[in-house]
Amino acid sequence: MRRVERQILATDFWSQWMTAFVAVCLTLTSPYVFKIAKSFLVWLISLLNSLTKEWNNAHPAEPPSSSPSVAESQTLLRQSHHVDYGTSQRPENGTVSYTPHGQHPNGKSISAEEGQSDNQRDTASSASEERSSQMFAKTPATKSDQDSERRTPSVHGDEGPMGTLEQSQDSREFAWKFVESLLRGGAKQADSPSTIMIVITTVLFGLFVAQAIAGVFSAKIASDRAGLSSSQHCGIWQFNENAGGEAADRDDLNNYQKEARASQYARTCYNSPDPTDPLSCRVFYNQSIAYTTKTRQSCPFASSELCHDGLYSAITFDTGYVDASIIGINSPITHKFRRTTSCSPLNMSEPYVLPSSQGNNDTAYHYYYGPKDYTNYTFNTSGRPFEWLVPVYSVGTYLSSLYPGSDYWQPIPELKPPTNSTLTIIFVSSMHIYHVKPSFDPIFPAKEPRYFEGFREPYYYNADPRARALACVDTSELCSPEGTTCWSMTSPLPPDIQSSPEYWLMKWSLENSNTYDSIKWRLGTALLAQESISQSVSIPLSPYQWQLEASQLFATSLARIQYDAWKIATGEDRERPGYVEVTPDEAKGRLCRLYKFKSSDYTNINLAAFVGLPLLAITIFVLSWDASVVGLVTKKDERGASEPLIIDVIVRFIFYILLALIVGMYTGITTLFRKMGHYIKDRRSRTGAIDSNPP
Numbered sequence: 001m002r003r004v005e006r007q008i009l010a011t012d013f014w015s016q017w018m019t020a021f022v023a024v025c026l027t028l029t030s031p032y033v034f035k036i037a038k039s040f041l042v043w044l045i046s047l048l049n050s051l052t053k054e055w056n057n058a059h060p061a062e063p064p065s066s067s068p069s070v071a072e073s074q075t076l077l078r079q080s081h082h083v084d085y086g087t088s089q090r091p092e093n094g095t096v097s098y099t100p101h102g103q104h105p106n107g108k109s110i111s112a113e114e115g116q117s118d119n120q121r122d123t124a125s126s127a128s129e130e131r132s133s134q135m136f137a138k139t140p141a142t143k144s145d146q147d148s149e150r151r152t153p154s155v156h157g158d159e160g161p162m163g164t165l166e167q168s169q170d171s172r173e174f175a176w177k178f179v180e181s182l183l184r185g186g187a188k189q190a191d192s193p194s195t196i197m198i199v200i201t202t203v204l205f206g207l208f209v210a211q212a213i214a215g216v217f218s219a220k221i222a223s224d225r226a227g228l229s230s231s232q233h234c235g236i237w238q239f240n241e242n243a244g245g246e247a248a249d250r251d252d253l254n255n256y257q258k259e260a261r262a263s264q265y266a267r268t269c270y271n272s273p274d275p276t277d278p279l280s281c282r283v284f285y286n287q288s289i290a291y292t293t294k295t296r297q298s299c300p301f302a303s304s305e306l307c308h309d310g311l312y313s314a315i316t317f318d319t320g321y322v323d324a325s326i327i328g329i330n331s332p333i334t335h336k337f338r339r340t341t342s343c344s345p346l347n348m349s350e351p352y353v354l355p356s357s358q359g360n361n362d363t364a365y366h367y368y369y370g371p372k373d374y375t376n377y378t379f380n381t382s383g384r385p386f387e388w389l390v391p392v393y394s395v396g397t398y399l400s401s402l403y404p405g406s407d408y409w410q411p412i413p414e415l416k417p418p419t420n421s422t423l424t425i426i427f428v429s430s431m432h433i434y435h436v437k438p439s440f441d442p443i444f445p446a447k448e449p450r451y452f453e454g455f456r457e458p459y460y461y462n463a464d465p466r467a468r469a470l471a472c473v474d475t476s477e478l479c480s481p482e483g484t485t486c487w488s489m490t491s492p493l494p495p496d497i498q499s500s501p502e503y504w505l506m507k508w509s510l511e512n513s514n515t516y517d518s519i520k521w522r523l524g525t526a527l528l529a530q531e532s533i534s535q536s537v538s539i540p541l542s543p544y545q546w547q548l549e550a551s552q553l554f555a556t557s558l559a560r561i562q563y564d565a566w567k568i569a570t571g572e573d574r575e576r577p578g579y580v581e582v583t584p585d586e587a588k589g590r591l592c593r594l595y596k597f598k599s600s601d602y603t604n605i606n607l608a609a610f611v612g613l614p615l616l617a618i619t620i621f622v623l624s625w626d627a628s629v630v631g632l633v634t635k636k637d638e639r640g641a642s643e644p645l646i647i648d649v650i651v652r653f654i655f656y657i658l659l660a661l662i663v664g665m666y667t668g669i670t671t672l673f674r675k676m677g678h679y680i681k682d683r684r685s686r687t688g689a690i691d692s693n694p695p
Contacts, residue, residue, distance in 0.1 A: 233571030234591040235583040236508050243578030251578060256521040262563050266555035282598045285328040289558045291319045300342035300473040303414035308345035308442050315547050316342045317554040321483050324506040327565045330596040331502045336479040339513060343550040345442040346469040353466060363465040369425060370411035384465045385431045391536040394429040395523040399516040402490050420488030421475040424515040430462040433533060437540040443468045444529050444545045470546060474514040501590040509565040518556040528552055569595030
């Protein structure tokens with residue numbers, strides 16, 4: 001079962017406006033995303049610093065014995081600052097020597113007058129420093145100093161990237177301060193035009209990135225161009241054979257057009273990786289139905305003697321099990337189907353092809369692949385086709401359907417297809433066609449050379465008057481949604497499979513998917529080899545031309561499935577003369593709005609994304625508020641750090657809950673193992689006591 005997405009089908013104009021609205025919403029959230037990311041990063045680093053301090057306090061490092069201790073260094077430093085009459089001297093080796101009171105550095109004593117003079121100088125210096133401090137204290141603070149005092153101190157200081165990050169309110173301010181701190185080594189450069197250009201470029205790049213990210217996410221709301229058919233005339237319509245000759249002639253033309261459009265679509269959209277007309281391939285929900293091709297497969301007929309080149313000379317095409325949604329059926333539960341076709345040229349030797357006994361005509365042949373109507377042969381030719389000045393391939397075809405009892409042609413037992421399969425036999429005669437290169441293909445031979453005056457190279461033609469036969473076996477399987485139960489086109493639904501409109505839409509879409517309905521109305525014009533002819537001359541054909549023809553016919557049969565599904569969903573044949581509705585009662589009136597296709601003028605807007613992304617922007621805006629605004633935090637951080645955001649409180653709450661669960665699980669597991677250890681130890685001690693005291 002597939003999940004059905006809720007979507008809004010809008011015109012291209014409104015879909016672009018809706019996408020732009022979501023992009024603007026996401027772009028406006030960029031400063032709030034930065035604020036949340038900044039707060040989370042600062043909290044994470046603070047947490048890591050706290051854990052580091054706890055670890056350092058629990059595991060103090062031992063100072064080296066060769067270096068003086070911190071306490072000794074501080075004592076010496078205090079002594080150097082509190083000596084009244086002594087002087088300090090720093091020799092060239094960097095050590096500091098301290099002079100006792102009343103002595104020169106060289107060890108000589110000083111007089112009382114000199115000591116008194118020194119005391120006076122010290123007193124004057126102290127008074128001067130005190131007056132300077134008072135004057136500096138009375139100087140009014142500038143605006144920048146006041147701003148600096150009002151700024152909240154960072155946990156890690158005002159310098160460095162972390163300090164810059166904490167003091168910044170958005171990405172633009174952070175970019176400016178970070179670049180300014182990088183260039184702070186040269187104060188003059190901070191105001192230079194180059195620095196300003198760097199900052200402007202950084203800000204513009206940040207805005208570009210924000211808009212690009214918003215554009216990527218907003219583009220997700222436009223899912224595809226699939227639309228549902230709104231026709232109210234859906235149904236299964238068939239031609240009534242008793243409608244009269246005029247209606248039958250119009251129906252023949254109608255069937256020719258249906259077959260031709262499927263062939264043209266298969267030619268353009270199936271066998272070409274880069275369609276020449278990509279717009280024409282955007283009609284159906286899926287461009288094509290995938291299939292695999294295998295050559296040198298076993299002969300598909302009852303007797304391998306019928307295959308031209310023996311047992312392993314057939315080519316097989318197989319779609320595998322395909323979900324019906326591929327052909328445009330829109331439902332959470334859809335059935336599956338499988339289409340296979342196996343083709344091979346037929347054996348042309350006796351007794352399958354024999355000269356006709358009528359008169360002395362040695363170019364008349366009968367083809368004995370099964371009786372037809374009131375004759376004992378399938379097909380007959382007479383004369384030399386090359387002498388008929390028509391540069392075409394003459395084609396005749398016959399079908400053994402899923403209901404062989406009512407067929408015009410009955411194949412011989414050796415050629416009969418497997419049960420629940422159809423058999424199509426195609427006879428191809430080469431007429432007045434010259435080839436620039438010889439062809440050894442079993443269906444399109446051209447081996448006989450003919451030289452013309454003035455030409456160095458000969459032309460080649462088919463001198464054999466016999467037609468060549470190609471036969472294909474087509475099989476269609478219908479399967480349950482799970483693919484576990486399958487049945488044929490003629491079998492009733494299994495008891496455990498429920499009938500549904502989706503099933504009937506799939507089944508009737510496969511009714512005309514076979515080789516016969518891919519060539520029946522167009523005959524020779526359906527061949528790829530026919531398109532290679534110009535003015536009685538054919539370009540070189542492939543050595544495996546018959547395999548290319550079989551592949552094109554199979555692709556046409558698949559395209560016919562896609563077109564017939566659309567035909568049923570829209571009721572294409574309802575107004576044609578001679579057509580009557582044959583929709584089963586359980587599907588009548590319920591096939592409408594079950595078919596989806598690609599629309600060139602409409603775009604689907606994902607409802608969840610269209611509503612969810614703006615709500616996400618609002619949520620980000622709310623989560624970036626200070627927690628004190630909604631009363632989640634009442635006590636300010638003692639370190640003076642910025643107040644936590646709402647998302648900080650939520651994340652920390654979840655973090656502490658998870659931490660408590662982990663600690664509880666760890667404690668419970670360790671307690672359990674400890675009890676198990678005590679239990680095992682007691683059991684061992686009791687066992688030992690029993691062994692030491694035998695009865």
